[in-house]
Amino acid sequence: MKIKIIYLIILLSNFVGFSQGKDFNTFTIDLFYGDESINFYQLKTFKKGTKFYVESKNFERTSKLENDSIWILKLSNRKKKLCVNFIENLKSINIDNCETRSSAITDYTVKLTDTTIALRTYCHLDKLDFFEFRKSLFKEKIQEYKLKSDSEIKLIKKMLKGKWFYPNLLKPLKFGDTLKLSRKEINPTQFWLFEKKDSFKDSSNQIFNLKKSNSFEVIFYYEPRLNINPGVIEDKDDGSISLANYGMKFTILKITEEDLVLISLN
Incomplete structure (x- = not known):
């Protein structure tokens, strides 16, 4: 019984530590992606006070609202975990074991707190879909933007x-x-x-x-x-x-x- 209580205390302390940002490291992702035309995408996380935020440049924009080219949202604990999982998946990628080739270039530069990861490949990366990852982080903002664009249309x-x-x-x-x-x-x-x-x-x-x-x-x-x-x-x-x-x-x-x-x- 004492062992179960100690284990529960450890789990709770880990959760509290993560929610306070103690186990969350900020990062910046620069991605060049494309086939006939290559586009640049950037996503980064940063800390302000005790809160963590995610910023995406050139996600969506309109000619009327230039500020829409930069989207910023506060990271919830769930979205922090999405970030951690994405970075861990990126670290584990072995481009030598490429099962499916792609005509599009995927060129990552990921700046972490203590290191920089570079990944350049023509391999189709099933477990590393940047656009699905970004969509998951900005789901609410995408819905808001769609409502705004539909209204303007x-x-x-x-x-x-x-x-x-x-x-x-x-x-x-x-x-x-x-x-x-x-x-x-x-x-x-x-x-x-x-x-x-x-x-x-x-x-x-x-x-x-x-x-x-x-x-x-x-x-x-x-x-x-x-x-x-x-x-x-x-x-x-x-x-x-x-x-x-x-x-x-x-x-x-x-x-x-x-x-x-x-x-x-x-």
């Missing part, structure tokens, strides 16, 4: 409804070019019409090749984007479908009651 769609007039273009739009549309009749025969159920119409096929495009979508990919979907042609004889145009994609730089400013992604 609804607002943008509401503001888009109706006619937007566009000017004559001196040259075809290229990637990064700015397109300014207005509620004012710049040219009464040249406009885009956005209607309910995400329907779209281009009044003229002289400037943009969008005659067969009849739908659009607004999405969030770091910032709000407007996608005019590709148009299709259906053969009346055999019912086959072919592509009429590739549609167009834009970043929404500005939208007001009178003005719409887009950046071409084509």
Whole structure:
């Protein structure tokens, strides 16, 4: 009986020590990951007072809220354990025993209190999924962001409804070019019409090749984007479908009651 009580006291003391941060070591993870394009991700933990926090850079952001590029949350005991488990898994990885190869590069630099771990491989690391790990830590923040982005998408769609007039273009739009549309009749025969159920119409096929495009979508990919979907042609004889145009994609730089400013992604 005394042994059980002593064992229970040891467990409780370990739990209290962990909850107070005595057994939690801060770290910084720098990750370069990708295939055709390689992106940089960073996640770090730090202590402020008696509390521990996790920070992730460039997790999500919008053009309106630049501070959204840095997310910070206080670490609960459960999330501290997630961190400890991830670091322990990383330490135990043996890239020489690679069962599944990947075309994507995974390049970790993990700075711990007393050492630095470097891991660079093309191996598929089942037990070391950085993105699932990050998602688990920021689950509440992701839900909050989704609600915010969904709300903004609804607002943008509401503001888009109706006619937007566009000017004559001196040259075809290229990637990064700015397109300014207005509620004012710049040219009464040249406009885009956005209607309910995400329907779209281009009044003229002289400037943009969008005659067969009849739908659009607004999405969030770091910032709000407007996608005019590709148009299709259906053969009346055999019912086959072919592509009429590739549609167009834009970043929404500005939208007001009178003005719409887009950046071409084509």
